[in-house]
Amino acid sequence: MKYWISEIFTSIQGEGEVIGRPSNFIRMAGCHLRCIWCDTKYSWLKTDGKEMELEEILQSINGLVTTTTITGGEPLLQDLEPLVSKLKEMEHFVIVETSGTVKPSARLRKIVDVFSVSPKLSNAGFKLHYNLKDDWATYYKFVIVEPRRDLREVLALVNEQGVNPSKVIVQPDGNRKDYEKALRELADTVSEMRLPYRVLPQLHRILKYR
Template sequence: MIRISEIFQSVQGEGFLTGTPSIFIRTSGCNLRCWYCDTRYASWEPEGSTHSVAEILKQIEGFRIEHVVLTGGEPMIFEALPELCRELKVRGKHVTIETAGTIDRQAPCDLWSISPKLSNSNPLGYTSQQWVRKHEAVRYAPQVVESLMAKGDYQLKFVVGSILDAEEVLEYLSHLRGYDRHRVMLMPRAIHTEQLDVQLSWLADWCKSHDLRLCDRQHIRWFGNRRGT
């Protein structure tokens, strides 16, 4: 069973598949508590009800779209995720899993979209000490990220809000074995077009000088910070 927050059709706004029409299956529940989370309804205050893989497949059978994005929350917390991926592959779908890279599972997946959380995600002051401790104990798991990267095609997306964050990405990468530099992306921490533009004004130059990819959040430009997009 998998807890589902929402299922909708939209266009991928981030990463290698930007611009690709996609079905988004948003699972509900997360093992982290990033303070800046922009899908709190699927993490901090998880909504939705649990569904079998068959029920989820039934919900998407009307969509004539090849690409499916499993997102969250954290989809990897669900034991039934590999079964859902297998059934999607049987139906000829291209599967992306969006994950923070803290839980290792084998699953048929065409693109592992891994977003390791930096120290800038710490929820101190926003939640209980218990959650702060759990978040810090779980978020940094380069060995899991390495294992996910080894399973197939991947992209690494880091959310940054300052030059210090960007420098922490370099530190993170220095502890990560076997990654492809051209699959590493830095994405602004922003939920409005104006914030995106302010962040991109320094981040673009920073990425250029460090030979790393810049990742915009195009869905915010296209649709605004709205659910179901």
């Protein structure tokens, strides 16, 4: 089995409910979206990555770290079942980070520990129509650029799709140079609007990690 890979590295998980965990990162190459604020544009094209055999990928990760995050790009554009199955045989805790535009297979849903789903708001530069009603995500993570406007859009989507508000995480745009100010603005606006969503930072932005 071969995969198109953008990069493999080990770092600290910076986002969502798994924030702070040491993790291997397997970044898949190829994405069908073109978010204007994307910070991994180098992973958009499959051919900008490297084709790697499954065993080569497994040999490239840090064996002392037993959390592995499969990210992208959009990882669900490739068949992840063989890769995740091997990682689970190695007793890894597996996280898949996805836009939620490609639904995982029934088997993949059973063997992945965490699906971190990041639905794209119109601040990404386009408007998508999501169907989240089968609720396969572990949690939903939204990038907020303009807090009041974007949070209204999150609220509308959550209400329309029947998403459990306890699964919703909002975080500021990681491209902001004044990141701490952006985080404060977001937290203040969530409080002012009396929304029940969790406000979390991108830890790697604060720590200046990749």
